[in-house]
Amino acid sequence: MALVSLFPEILQHIPTASLGGVLVYTGFKLVAPKAIRNLAQYGRIPPLIYI
Numbered sequence: 001m002a003l004v005s006l007f008p009e010i011l012q013h014i015p016t017a018s019l020g021g022v023l024v025y026t027g028f029k030l031v032a033p034k035a036i037r038n039l040a041q042y043g044r045i046p047p048l049i050y051i
Contacts, residue, residue, distance in 0.1 A: 031050070031051065035050065036050055036051070
């Protein structure tokens with residue numbers, strides 16, 4: 001966050017798609033497969049909401 005607030009002009013040169021890719025990758029790394037399996041006992045919808 002400090003980089004974004006101190007150097008906003010540098011952030012404008014980074015393509016939006018690559019920033020989105022970093023966010024998607026980070027999100028997938030935060031998902032715990034074991035938690036999804038545990039949610040499956042409550043039906044099909046809760047795991048889909050979690051993802």
